[in-house]
Amino acid sequence: MSDSTLEALGGRSAPPAQFGGDALVVCDNLVRIYQTGSVEVQALQGLDLLVDQGEMIALVGASGSGKSTLLALLSGMDAPTAGRARVGRWDLMAMHARERVAYRQQMVGFVWQQTSRNLLPYLTARQNVTTPMTFTHRRRRAARANELLDLLGVGHVADRRPLEMSGGEQQRVAIATALANEPQLLLADEPTGELDTTTSQEVFDALRTANREAGTTVIVVTHDPSVSTQVERTVAIRDGRTSSEVLRRDDDGDVTHEEYAVMDRAGRVQVPREYRDALELTRRVRLALEGDHVSVRPDGRPR
Numbered sequence: 001m002s003d004s005t006l007e008a009l010g011g012r013s014a015p016p017a018q019f020g021g022d023a024l025v026v027c028d029n030l031v032r033i034y035q036t037g038s039v040e041v042q043a044l045q046g047l048d049l050l051v052d053q054g055e056m057i058a059l060v061g062a063s064g065s066g067k068s069t070l071l072a073l074l075s076g077m078d079a080p081t082a083g084r085a086r087v088g089r090w091d092l093m094a095m096h097a098r099e100r101v102a103y104r105q106q107m108v109g110f111v112w113q114q115t116s117r118n119l120l121p122y123l124t125a126r127q128n129v130t131t132p133m134t135f136t137h138r139r140r141r142a143a144r145a146n147e148l149l150d151l152l153g154v155g156h157v158a159d160r161r162p163l164e165m166s167g168g169e170q171q172r173v174a175i176a177t178a179l180a181n182e183p184q185l186l187l188a189d190e191p192t193g194e195l196d197t198t199t200s201q202e203v204f205d206a207l208r209t210a211n212r213e214a215g216t217t218v219i220v221v222t223h224d225p226s227v228s229t230q231v232e233r234t235v236a237i238r239d240g241r242t243s244s245e246v247l248r249r250d251d252d253g254d255v256t257h258e259e260y261a262v263m264d265r266a267g268r269v270q271v272p273r274e275y276r277d278a279l280e281l282t283r284r285v286r287l288a289l290e291g292d293h294v295s296v297r298p299d300g301r302p303r
């Protein structure tokens with residue numbers, strides 16, 4: 001590394017801020033190990049993720065990469081093995097059973113992929129939305145349910161049971177139900193997985209409405225490849241860690257997408273396989289600090 005460059009840049013360095021700062025969701029080196037008999041599966045292997053209040057992000061990644069595990073931890077349904085996880089004022093590592101119940105009632109809403117898992121089949125849409133409303137005065141509940149159903153464009157199915165609605169309508173009612181207690185965070189695990197493209201778009205629009213109109217922070221897991229056009233930030237998870245992010249920028253209608261690698265707190269960055277293969281980057285590489293970037297070169301010695 002070049003000491004002179006380091007010296008020249010020295011004046012710019014600032015003390016490191018506390019990881020996460022005022023983000024709504026802070027996952028710091030998060031680990032979740034499942035133990036089945038004598039077999040251990042490391043579903044999350046030191047995952048870092050920050051989500052600000054008011055953001056809507058998508059989580060993508062291959063099957064088995066750890067997306068559902070992360071959502072289960074953030075929803076309070078499961079507990080991390082190690083690391084740090086905080087949502088608002090709630091420390092997910094330190095919550096006891098009673099706090100976990102309160103957290104799930106007050107702080108998060110959840111939408112599953114399977115439409116049938118989100119709603120009670122023998123209740124109407126309005127009744128489904130009012131059922132979790134423990135913090136709204138009894139007389140206000142039906143009116144609030146109607147407001148939520150209208151907001152998400154499904155006011156017309158208020159008196160229908162799930163079997164009398166389309167899949168997309170069921171998912172939008174499910175989002176209304178998840179918003180019943182005004183959670184700060186809405187988590188959705190492949191909410192469009194069972195739907196066709198047009199209907200998926202309606203459900204994404206409903207999630208965006210929840211984000212923009214109700215001010216709810218949204219994390220949505222999806223396999224939909226067009227998702228990066230729908231949200232401002234798409235976070236890719238690989239092998240239980242966040243590996244890259246695509247940021248969508250809209251400069252006066254000129255929309256661009258830029259992909260970034262994610263650096264963890266120890267400074268580790270995953271170099272994409274195509275880059276490693278193209279330059280035969282293997283175990284040892286040369287790093288050099290340049291004026292405005294860091295270069296990575298093959299070490300040039302026989303392996």
Ligand SMILES: Nc1ncnc2c1ncn2[C@@H]1O[C@H](COP(=O)(O)OP(=O)(O)OP(=O)(O)O)[C@@H](O)[C@H]1O
Nearest residue numbers: 034036041043061062063064065066067068069070
């Ligand atoms: N309850 C469990 N017991 C044991 N292993 C589990 C359990 N749940 C998940 N796993 C394992 O943890 C890893 C991550 O699984 P996870 O479901 O989080 O992945 P995913 O990215 O959501 O996958 P998909 O896109 O297929 O839903 C996988 O290897 C999976 O087999």
